[in-house]
Amino acid sequence: MAETLETDVIVLGAGAVGENAAARVVQGGLEAILVESALVGGECSYWACMPSKALLRPGTALAEAKAVDGSRQAVTGSLDVPAVLKRRDSFTSGWDDAGQVEWVKETGIGLVRGRARLTGERRVEVRDDAGVRVGIQARHAVVLATGASPVTPPLDGLEQVEFWGTADATSSQEVPPRLLVVGGGVAGTELAQAYARLGSEVTMLVRHGLLEMFPRPAAELVAGALRSEGVEILTGTTADRVFEDASGAVVLALPGGELLYGDRLLMATGRRPALDGLGLEDLGLDPHGISCDDSGLVAEAGNWLYVVGDAAGKVLLTHQGKYEARATGAAIAARARGEIGFGEPPRWSRYAATADHAAVPQVVFTDPEVAMVGLRPDQAKERGIRASETSLPISVAGSALFADGYEGWAQMVVDEDRGIPVGFTFAGPGVAELLHAATIAVTGEVPLERLWHAVPAYPTISEIWLRLLEKYGL
Ligand SMILES: Cc1cc2nc3c(=O)[nH]c(=O)nc-3n(C[C@H](O)[C@H](O)[C@H](O)COP(=O)(O)OP(=O)(O)OC[C@H]3O[C@@H](n4cnc5c(N)ncnc54)[C@H](O)[C@@H]3O)c2cc1C
Numbered sequence: 001m002a003e004t005l006e007t008d009v010i011v012l013g014a015g016a017v018g019e020n021a022a023a024r025v026v027q028g029g030l031e032a033i034l035v036e037s038a039l040v041g042g043e044c045s046y047w048a049c050m051p052s053k054a055l056l057r058p059g060t061a062l063a064e065a066k067a068v069d070g071s072r073q074a075v076t077g078s079l080d081v082p083a084v085l086k087r088r089d090s091f092t093s094g095w096d097d098a099g100q101v102e103w104v105k106e107t108g109i110g111l112v113r114g115r116a117r118l119t120g121e122r123r124v125e126v127r128d129d130a131g132v133r134v135g136i137q138a139r140h141a142v143v144l145a146t147g148a149s150p151v152t153p154p155l156d157g158l159e160q161v162e163f164w165g166t167a168d169a170t171s172s173q174e175v176p177p178r179l180l181v182v183g184g185g186v187a188g189t190e191l192a193q194a195y196a197r198l199g200s201e202v203t204m205l206v207r208h209g210l211l212e213m214f215p216r217p218a219a220e221l222v223a224g225a226l227r228s229e230g231v232e233i234l235t236g237t238t239a240d241r242v243f244e245d246a247s248g249a250v251v252l253a254l255p256g257g258e259l260l261y262g263d264r265l266l267m268a269t270g271r272r273p274a275l276d277g278l279g280l281e282d283l284g285l286d287p288h289g290i291s292c293d294d295s296g297l298v299a300e301a302g303n304w305l306y307v308v309g310d311a312a313g314k315v316l317l318t319h320q321g322k323y324e325a326r327a328t329g330a331a332i333a334a335r336a337r338g339e340i341g342f343g344e345p346p347r348w349s350r351y352a353a354t355a356d357h358a359a360v361p362q363v364v365f366t367d368p369e370v371a372m373v374g375l376r377p378d379q380a381k382e383r384g385i386r387a388s389e390t391s392l393p394i395s396v397a398g399s400a401l402f403a404d405g406y407e408g409w410a411q412m413v414v415d416e417d418r419g420i421p422v423g424f425t426f427a428g429p430g431v432a433e434l435l436h437a438a439t440i441a442v443t444g445e446v447p448l449e450r451l452w453h454a455v456p457a458y459p460t461i462s463e464i465w466l467r468l469l470e471k472y473g474l
């Protein structure tokens with residue numbers, strides 16, 4: 001062991017979530033050390049949210065200009081692909097984490113580079129690429145913020161072919177002429193549209209339905225838009241086998257004998273918490289069965305181990321993971337000061353990520369966008385809520401002005417016993433920015449009778465709120 005360090009809190013993983021946990025701990029008056037084996041900033045900054053949105057935004061901006069008579073005539077060219085890729089590179093800082101390392105230092109957080117493993121209670125060993133080992137002992141807590149790893153389904157031949165994961169697709173410097181996408185979740189759908197708009201001929205293979213976690217009409221708007229742009233979407237099917245043919249093309253063989261050809265294959269088939277290889281088994285914990293309370297505390301381990309963000313597996317979204325990290329960091333600091341105990345913190349207190357259960361916002365950044373928060377009608381019913389559903393196309397003055405022939409859809413789910421909204425979905429161009437109002441209404445449990453007095457400005461797409469309430473019967 002080269003050296004042994006001591007600190008108050010060790011955070012494993014310096015993604016957006018780990019950074020937030022460490023920052024909150026330091027704000028709470030404790031010392032923290034972050035351990036990172038790759039780039040400080042994690043998936044979101046370099047291989048997920050930022051580069052994928054940077055690949056999508058130019059196509060959306062171009063489509064928006066083309067959707068308005070008057071500006072349409074001014075747009076005579078297509079996307080400048082090298083410029084799009086260059087702008088994407090600038091959002092990832094060229095995959096250089098110097099800026100984030102600087103922030104870590106300025107925030108007063110310690111940084112140790114290398115792969116971490118738990119070697120005992122509050123004890124971690126870090127091994128860097130050269131094999132140098134550093135021990136770290138924490139006085140209070142260890143936080144697992146190690147993110148998630150891609151899951152690939154058992155597909156005959158997959159190990160023999162070269163394929164892209166989402167990180168390859170978001171960081172690629174080439175646009176393949178033909179792209180095969182397996183998976184119709186958010187990642188597969190966003191990347192399919194990004195590459196189609198950059199010039200790839202895209203075929204999607206979707207086991208069930210596209211964006212199946214969203215209400216059907218919303219998902220269908222996206223599927224319709226993708227198809228109209230030339231994306232072939234095969235739903236309700238999967239591949240039996242994959243191989244490379246003599247020309248170097250990657251070929252997916254479908255159960256009916258059909259063959260799909262691509263120059264690249266993107267596997268976007270989900271992610272699961274990255275908790276393997278951390279030494280959890282040696283502490284009597286099952287890496288695939290870890291659960292935590294709303295402060296992130298893994299009570300099974302005692303009162304020192306926490307898990308947040310993708311690693312916790314509750315919600316695989318950056319903003320929600322950062323929210324969990326703020327609660328965890330605050331709880332660790334308050335517990336160290338003896339201000340709160342180790343039991344489940346009160347709901348909606350600053351030590352509890354209560355919104356994880358009731359009000360998770362998510363945006364699919366395709367064009368049209370899908371923005372959803374809270375519960376779908378089926379989820380509300382599963383929880384025993386007597387729920388009603390109100391939905392209608394988005395057709396208001398604001399949407400008509402936004403784009404000629406605007407197509408959109410909105411849904412409100414109401415808890416009838418409490419008279420409060422518990423879920424909203426919006427689909428259509430430009431709806432992402434409607435979502436925070438809905439998140440506030442659901443989190444704040446705003447009674448519909450009071451929501452009636454929140455008057456949307458004219459002429460904005462937000463007028464859809466009034467239409468939803470009128471259709472509901474107010
Ligand atoms: C293509 C794609 C697009 C996405 N787009 C969005 C989006 O638009 N909005 C959104 O909210 N979410 C999006 N997500 C999800 C988002 O990327 C994740 O929710 C987020 O990155 C999770 O952050 P995290 O800090 O928990 O994990 P990560 O960002 O994965 O960070 C974990 C860090 O831990 C490090 N690590 C792991 N094990 C060890 C170890 N043993 N020792 C040391 N370090 C270790 C890793 O190197 C990594 O840097 C997207 C995901 C994908 C795949």
Ligand SMILES: NC(=O)c1ccc[n+]([C@@H]2O[C@H](COP(=O)([O-])OP(=O)(O)OC[C@H]3O[C@@H](n4cnc5c(N)ncnc54)[C@H](O)[C@@H]3O)[C@@H](O)[C@H]2O)c1
Pocket residue numbers: 153154182183184185186187188190205206207208211212237238239268269270271316317362363364365
């Ligand atoms: N805009 C965003 O917020 C955003 C964007 C991308 C990803 N993410 C998050 O990252 C995580 C990972 O995204 P993802 O899209 O990879 O996961 P996902 O779980 O959302 O979707 C996985 C998809 O793969 C399909 N699939 C699984 N096994 C298959 C098989 N054998 N054959 C065919 N299809 C198969 C599933 O049916 C599903 O459509 C998600 O939790 C998502 O929320 C968020």
